[in-house]
Amino acid sequence: MQEKDVIMEALLSSNDEKNIIHNALIRFLESDFFFGPHCHQNVELCLMLKGECDIIVNGEVVTVHENEFMVLFPNCIHSFRVKHDKTANFLQMHFRSESFLNMDPKTYKQVKFLFYMATESKAYMKAKYSDEIFSCVKRIVYEINEDKQINNIALANLYIYELILLLSRDIQNSFNSVLKVDHPITAAAVEYINNNIEAKISLSDVAKNCNVSKRYLTEIFKKHINVTVNEYINITKIKKAIEYIYDSDESLTDIAYRLNFGSVQYFSAVFKKYAGVAPREFKNLNSRQV
Template sequence: MSAAETRIHNALIQNMPAGYHFDTHMHRTVEIFICLSGAITITVLGAPLAVRAGEYLLVFPNVLHSCDIPQDGPCSILQMHFYPESLPQLAYQCSSSESCFIFELALDKRKFFKGRSTPQLAACLEGVRAELANPQDGGRNMLEAYLTLLNILLSRDLYDRAPKSQLYENRHLMRATIHINEHCTEKLTVGGVAEAVGISAGYLTRLFREELNLGVSTYITYVRISKAIDFMFANPNYPLTSLALEMGFCSLQHFSKIFKDKMGVSPKKYFSIRPI
């Protein structure tokens, strides 16, 4: 199995009957699907979101969600799950408008986004599905190309719909968030992050406040919450107190408060839900 194949968990067409229900779950992968026919309701952190034929929905990793098909008819979707770990390297090769999706993954504030599908997006997901279903010579390069194309298509959609600000325009802000994600298990300071991206600590602090409405240290804390979730997926019986301390929190109580603020539920309840 190629490296690209291991980063793509699956790509398939799902045909679901009227009244179908899939209970609350989460996964480490990014999930994207295009509704081909009918309609589907995805409930994300308790908020229902209807997706109809011709629309797509992307759900970010580690987000609680469930699925329901209305009683008035079946639904068909073209669905793909993929791991985001390999994408940050593309941010240094693409323009700002082509890096927005990678930036949102690093930022880790969005839970989902929804849009209208395009022939290019549908062809990309179908190409991945076909390649996985019938592997051929050059498959690894083909899948790498599809991942790159998917990043660009999603980034363009995000960029076109975003209020014009420095959020997607400032490369220093983008690279700072990516640097933090790549080094969050190390000791990080505002000055160290600023130096790594070539700006002053004061300018970095101002960028985070103006564009993200939070401090650099708060963002680092949120990233560590996400890394704690990844760790618990791999080590489901690990003590929460030990996890909290190893991730840089002063106590389990502090970890639990920040976790609930970010994820909407306590860590105990979150980790009691079976990951998919």
């Protein structure tokens, strides 16, 4: 009973520090827009109202059309691109995945969306959105941006739970795996980088391990992963840094040198480029009680 009271108190609180939602807004992207690649710990949802947008996820180009939505799970590498003859008008939202970690295993079994979010075994889901999902996301956007309304944060948090239940009804066929690499040399390069992420890795090191030239590796890696080798190395290091921030008491300086960034300043610059905020700000944000 006491545990249920604590959960209900957190849900009904209007304290900003207990807000599950990072942001929720309406966005309009002009033609030829491009942003990325980057990754973050939050779950991201894009619900396309009009037009279309390419979202490049771990090297795979996925086009989100009008009346479709896409959910990006934590720590997947993604970019946004609008074609030269298109525009995109959509609802976008980020919410904190850590709010749903460490739950009872029975809950994950019953609510599949939570299972895939917690395990990070899937990169994204995309499907047509229902009237119920559209209504729920609209209400979240409204409450988050109406800060003069009483209990707006509490209501928005409750709507996130509603959204998760709606998304969990029939989602199995909408999921995609974290990273599919069909080309053997590209797959070997990815495996080498992932297995040696704490080392000081260069393009030359990866090419040598794969027994190919730097030029050839650069061409095929970009073709299959949609980012350069060096970008993938940095993004993977930042994903690992995020894990260390969450799972250890190491200082940011120790994490920077553990991942062989060379200097704290360079680590901070790379972290901000791909995570969107400086590492200290990220650590402070995620040390709050949600």
